[in-house]
Structure formats: C-alpha cells, structure tokens
Amino acid sequence: MLPEDEAILADLTSSRRSVERGDILREGAQQQSVVLVVEGWVYRYKQLENGKRQIVSIFIPGDLCQPFGATPRALDHSLAALNQAVLSFVPPQVLLGAARSNPRIEEALWCDLLKTDALVREHMVSLGRRSATERLRHFFCEIHERLAVVGLVEGDTFDLPLTQVDMADLFGLSAVHVNRALQNLRSSDLLSMRSRKVTLPEVAALRELSMFSSADPQRDGVVYSRA
Amino acid sequence: MLPEDEAILADLTSSRRSVERGDILREGAQQQSVVLVVEGWVYRYKQLENGKRQIVSIFIPGDLCQPFGATPRALDHSLAALNQAVLSFVPPQVLLGAARSNPRIEEALWCDLLKTDALVREHMVSLGRRSATERLRHFFCEIHERLAVVGLVEGDTFDLPLTQVDMADLFGLSAVHVNRALQNLRSSDLLSMRSRKVTLPEVAALRELSMFSSADPQRDGVVYSRA
DNA sequence: CGTTTTCTTGACAGGGATCAACACTAGTGG
C-alpha cells in the first residue's frame, strides 16, 4: 500500500470510540456509519424469539463490519463487542468518496467486501456440513490465519476472547458440546488453551486435518492494518 | 424506478445466454463478469473433499449472483443452475459505471447487495439454530415472498425446481430427513406439493409459525424486474 | 475472599444420519 493511500485510510480511524463488551448496535437500529474495528473483537449476531442466538460473523482489528457502501437503513442483525474494543464509525460517503478518488482504495474496499462474504460462506459450510470437531478445527485455522495477517499471532499463540457459550452460538452447537469438542482437540495435542490464550503447536497438521484452504492467497486486501 | 433508469438496466440484459441445469462456474474459475439471472433459478454452493455439498445462496430472476463491484478473481465457490436458465453476464465495470453515472442506480445496487447479504444471514440462522421443520417453513416463507416480488407467484402457488437432494444440501440435512420434514408440513395442511409446484394455502399462518419477518419492508431494491 | 461467571462432568433423551429396499417418474432408445 502506498503512503498516500495509507494517509487517507489513517484518516478513517481519526474519530475513534471505545466500547465495552456487549451490544454496539441492536437489530432494527438505524445504522448511519460503517464500523471499522481498530482494536478488539466484534461480532454480528441474530437472535430468535425463543432466545436462541446465532453469531454470523466475527471481526478482528482491520475489519470493516459492514459493506463500505451501506447506506443508512435498519439493521437486520445486531453488532456487539466480545471484549473492550476501539472502533471507528465511518460515514459511507467518506468511504465511497475515497473509493472514487483513488482506484487502489476502491479495489481494496471491494476486495475486503468479497473476502468477508467468502468467510461467511465458509462458515455456512461448517454449520451445514461439518461435525462439531471439524467446525472447531476449521475455525481455529481460519482465525489463526486472519490474526497472523494483522500481526496478532505471537509464535503460534493468540488471544481468543470467546467464551464457550459464544463459540456455541457461533458454531450452532450447545455449550456443553463445544466443551467436549474442545477436549477432543486438546487430547490430540493440536491445540492448547488456557485463560483465553490459544496455542496451535502444529498449524500445518491442523490445516491438513481440517482440510483448510486459505481464503486469502494474496493477503493484500486488508483495509486497515495495525501499525 | 424511472424510465431512464430502466433503459440503462434493460441494457444489462441485452447479451443473454441460456444454460442448462448444472454448473455455470466452478470453484477456482477466474470470474470476469457478474451474473444476472433473467430467467430460471441459480445457486451458489461449496463442495467438500468428502463429497458433501452445501448450498449457500439461491437466486431467482432479477437477482445478481455476485456483488456488483466484484473484480476479476478466482471464485471461492461454484455457481450452478437448477433448471434451464437465462443469464446475463455483466462486466463489473459496466455496473460500476452505471452506478457512478446515476445515484439511483448506485443506491439500487447497494440495496440489492445488502439484501442478498441479509438473506445469507437468515440462512445461517436456519443452519445453526432451527430444526429441520423450522428451516423448511422459514424457507418457504422467504422464497414465496421473493417470488411474489418478481411476479412469479400465481395465487398461492409457485414453481420450485429443487429436488429433495437439493433441499438437503441447502438446509444441511440428509435427503431422507428432508422428505420426512416435508411430510410434516403437508400433514399440517400448510403446504402442498406436486410435481415441483408448491402451494401455500395459508401463508399468513405459515409466517406466524415460522416467525418469519420480512427482510424487505420497502420492496424497492430489485435491480431488474421481469417485464 | 465471597460472588458471579465460566468450565467440566455425568446421565439421559432425541433429532437427524445412515443403510437398504422399494415405488414412482421421466427420459431413452429400440
């Protein structure tokens, strides 16, 4: 990314806001701006009348939580933070303007949008066609790769601010079963977890097992990378 | 939609192509154009190494099968037709150009994109948190509403070119279980099916039961409507 | 430190998968 592009994108994060764990925008809220994650983890979810919840996307630093051209409208889902997070609320006009003024930025924004969609699709495959253990394996590969891109993996270890209840709602499982599937992974020595820190000693083997294919061969589409 | 807009959009369907049931684009293919469905049903799916398949989206006439700014890239999924379909392959530059030249078109394209995403999210909720019967009920409500918008519902009846195997791959179930869930619906007199024709005698009751909430209160975002 | 959240474990139940026939439909070619 060229310096001039970076300058423009740095502007996007000039008006930051810090939020605590919990809802940021509720389903039905009139959404004015696009949320850019600067720090922390954010997720989208939908809640059913019977109390069941499904997490549909997870966002990490550098991710845009909505399509960059999302015009003001009522949200069909809720947006929440998993831990304390720093967000930037960017009016879509700003993003659209940046895209118009600079083809490279336009390209980067579209690239980001397409990758976000691709992740959602992969998640759907997990929900529909993978067993509990397979879902976990695949997810850990995916999140490891995404975090590595933005420099949030140290060695083979990273923070994972998800409780087992969160994971249950993410994977479409019960919390009890997530617990048991995690024990599976731990006993196979492909994963260790303690106090929200995950270590994947053999990522390559894990990828092999979970038939994980990188969604991001080029790794050039991150809209905003941490300094 | 104003006449001048319609003229521009009509242009988009000038170069049509007819396809038979089966794959249109395979995963990994280099995608050059955005596919617009003029007639017939199209779907996106992903296939796993073990042969399992997950359908991630269904498209009906008037739908754009990719984000309108999708730049040429390798597809992460496959695109296929459920029945004989007429498609228009539109270069993204054409759509982006139309968007730049006319704010109403830009708005319509973004609106379409956001709605497609919203449908995907609702589908994820089904996969993760709804029982087999609930998934079917919800799907029939959704598809009924979408078909009605483009004038493909007569009375309370419409064509459904999905086999039970297709539905299984759409809902993340086995074909046998789809069959049994369908019998549930039929025995409750909320649905009748014969030779690919579906009738929903009491859509209102079905919506109530499936807690279906319209994703499209305004119904103004269809990019291309059949004449 | 108590309190609350989160994690773990066991027993049990159930939704849905799998396997294997068989019926039905539609398309094929003789």
Place this chain on the structure above:
DNA sequence: CCACTAGTGTTGATCCCTGTCAAGAAAACG
C-alpha cells in the same frame, strides 16, 4: 409404443451425534 434406465421420492430399522438437565469445580472479579 413399450421396455429400460436413471433419477427421484418414500418408508422402515437402527445408530450416533448432539442437546438437555443438573450439579459440582474452577476461574475471574471487584
């Protein structure tokens, strides 16, 4: 026009993955 075939729909029997309930252990937190 009718058998032949392949795909689709239907049914029954059985298994197992995952959910639910409940209770205790461990960790996080002020």
